[in-house]
Amino acid sequence: MSLLSLALALALAQSPTPCRSGERWVLLPFQPVALTTAEARQVEDAVRRAAEHTSGVCLEPRAETVAKVRARGGRLPGCVDAACRGAQAQALGAQRLVRGVALGVGGGRSVALTLVDREGLESHAVVTLSGEGLPPGQEEARAREAFQELRKTHLSSAGAVKRPGSAWPTVLLAAGGVALAAGVGFGLAARNTEAVLSQGNAGCSGEGETFRSCFTGRLREGQRQARTANVLMGAGALLGAGGAVFFVWELP
């Protein structure tokens, strides 16, 4: 293998696997608490399988994630604010980052999941996988439930945060209103011109060429006003409809 092909292979190996569809999610190796590393890995694998089978989620392969974590010293520092969390997600090339703590307390197993987006907004879900009062053999299903609950919580809270920030419906409706008002103004002016023209002399004095020229000018002015009014009212209606569509789109 030539040096060039080796370098190319290494570069390809280090570049993240592209996502053909869906958002790029990164699931970090789970932290064990009162469990062994191997037991925490079992819990992590169950959640990973749930993520892989969720539509719209493009999960980064574990090997890539592990390589990134290793390159950062084997563990990502705990963040206390949204800026740090968002920066961590971005540094790992994730649109959404999932952290997990696998717990073996009280005679059962639980998992605490945290989902972070690029803005640092985080959501949490805790699910008991096994233990007293729970039917055995349901760990996989419960891990799936934990992941779905986490995703649902995050999407609803992220939507709630982003909604108030959107100004598009207001802008479109306001612009539509202004255009409609201007259209009505031009329409009234065209109507006035029409009334003047219907008087017979259209307010023009003189005879022959002078009168014809004045009359034609008044006629053209009226036509221009009518056209402008139509264009403005059409634009206003479109803008208003657009604003309404955005408004309905962003309703919870």
Add this chain to the structure above:
Amino acid sequence: MRQLRCAPAALLWLALLAGSAASAAPTRVAYALIIANNTGTEPKQAPLRYADDDGARYYELFSSRTQETVFLSVLDADTQALHPGLAARTRPPTRAALKEALRQLNARMAEDKARGDSPVLYFVFTGHGKRGPAGEGAVSLLDGSFTRTDLYSQVIAPSTAAFVHLIVDACDSYFFVNSRGALPVAPAQVQAVKGLLATRELARYPNVGAVLSTTREQESHEWSAIRSGVFSHQVLSALSGAADVNADGRVEYSELSAFVAAANQGVEDVRGRLEVSIQPPALDRAAALVDMGDKARLGFLLLPAGLEGRLWVEDARGLRVAELHKERERSVVLGLPLAQGYFLRGAGREASFRFARAGAVVDGAGLSWRDNALAARGAMEDALRDRLFSVPFGPRFYNGYMASLGQTPVAPEQQPDLSP
């Protein structure tokens, strides 16, 4: 080829062997005997205010984790109001009641042992203690002293427990468990007395560990803000899981020792300083005081990496049930009794939470915090409020502490699996 055909069968056998080995491991069955007595046997011993409160808190902690918990105490009116229904489950802390409780628990533990289980006994005392003229320590029961001789002859020697954990929060409790110094007898009698004393030494009972407050000024170490003795508050916090430095779910003696050292390190006021003696069982120095993995009627609060600083948990009655100063990178789980509701508090902020059922886990990172202001009063209050738990506790403190003692630390924290 034949070897290959045999491989699945061999693997199955290995799995079966592993399974049978696992099932052969003895089950840990815990019992607790808690004695709490506010009054002393001598007129000069002023009544304590919170020994019964400490006993009630030990009861709440252990009754959720043990097969059976016996509580000997006469609760005062305030404590009965704070713990409704508990008084009906107590017996007076007399010698006769203690003897009967020990007989009952030893019988239960003997049955467990015969069944192949591994019984564990927690013997807890909170109250007055003193050192007699001959150097022998004693604690106060309602109807008289209970001496070191009594402890060894009635509690330790006849115990059928695989492990006994002694927790004593009383003045001079070191001498209640250990002897030290010259013998107050003539030289001719020294050998005979030494032979007798040897039967009252912890070294003779390698299955016994001791957690002792050895200070002399018991009164000054009660803190009204938490309605508790400071030592018991720290031990209870540690046993709730705050001392589990490596997040393996087990609180070992060395972790408890380092946790108490960290909690008191910032206290400069000599009145607030604690002297403690923590000795693990010689048989297994890594024996766990508490194992969070055991079945228990508890809820669990996860304080993940990212949360840091001095934090404490108060229940709906306003009782502070656990406190710690957390290093940021450490994950901690606190096992708490299933109460009506709790508040997790930190500097100027608080968040409420509750457990839906036993075994439920609440993620502290997902709690909704709000601002909160707390008030305290008095110089001693200030010293305790500001200086206790002022030093962060985590692997950094623990490793330094163990290095300074020259002792073997617990295994490092389990890390996430970074294999591909």
